[in-house]
Amino acid sequence: MSDDDPITDFTRRSVSVEGVKKTVYVAGAGPAVVVLPEMPGISPDVLRLARWVRDAGFTVHVPSLFGADGAFPTVEGGGEVVRRACVSSEFRAFAGGGTSPVTVWLRGLARQAHTACGGPGVGVIGLCFTGNFALTMALEPTVIAPVVNHPSLPLDDPGGLELDAADARAVRDRLDRDGLTVLAYRFEGDRWCTGQRFAAYRALLGDAFDGRVLPDSAANPAPPPFFADLVGTPHSVVTAHFVDEAGHPTVQARDEILAFLTDRLHPGGNRPLPAT
Secondary structure, three states: OOOOOOOOOOEEEEEEEOOEEEEEEEEEOOOEEEEOOEOOEOOHHHHHHHHHHHHOOOEEEEEOOOOOOOOOOOHHHHHHHHHHHHHOOOOOOOOOOOOOOHHHHHHHHHHHHHHHHOOOOEEEEEEHHHOOHHHHHHHOOOEEEEEEEOOOOOOOOOOOOOOOHHHHHHHHHHHHHHOOOEEEEEEOOOOOOOHHHHHHHHHHHHHHEEEEEEOHHHOOOOOOHHHHHHHOOOOOOOOOOOOOOOOOHHHHHHHHHHHHHHHHHOOOOOOOOOOO
16 A cells, blocks of 8 residues: 555544544444554554454444544654654653553543444554553443554553553453453564563453464565654554465454454354455
8 A cells, every 4th residue: 555545435523522522534333443543643554454344343433643644654754743642742652651641532432432333342453652542441341342453652661561550450450350351463573562561461461461473574574664664673463564465474363353353342243354
């Protein structure tokens, strides 16, 4: 993908949570799944993932949190988005910052989506900069299927978690109380989401953390420029570094994520996986 995505097959909505409005792109039918953008925004690859979720039998919600919606990830434009996000009051990009305030808004989005869509609960897929947000959103009782993909925050602490101590305890207690599992993915050599970070998740969550690691050789060798030149490491398992070939490890990861969502949000029902 080297062109912008016009996002014409989604409905563009203005969603207000506690007086704060953000744009959310919505498509599909069925239980709600929130697909969070990764740096540097709602890219064509993020939208491809959202369409897979939609086609698997869900109402997908993609909130605009940073960057230009639908834009192909370039070096210059993407770098500026990262710089702005790192100093934004909505995010906590560095160690010691605690939980990103924007997750409060996202929990409100999950509540509204569940009210509108019904079903047993809401799924969330976090990616990169927003990877850990999927876990934090489990503080919202309607969220029952969190997927944490290559979480990169805090940027300056490879073994750190983007959670303050109180939220970490609350998330752990909620998962224990309701028997929830967190599904997570990373590439083995990812320097933005290291083995130390997955070890920290395991230490906090125990068996509730299902962390899966793909070999670096499975990463798309020709991702968009932002990922090739700025990220500079195998990173985005089901977006920029995805390889759309039958039987490929990244395709398997995609299918596992869709099966995880189906199992929790369509209990007792079967939904077809999208064609690759």
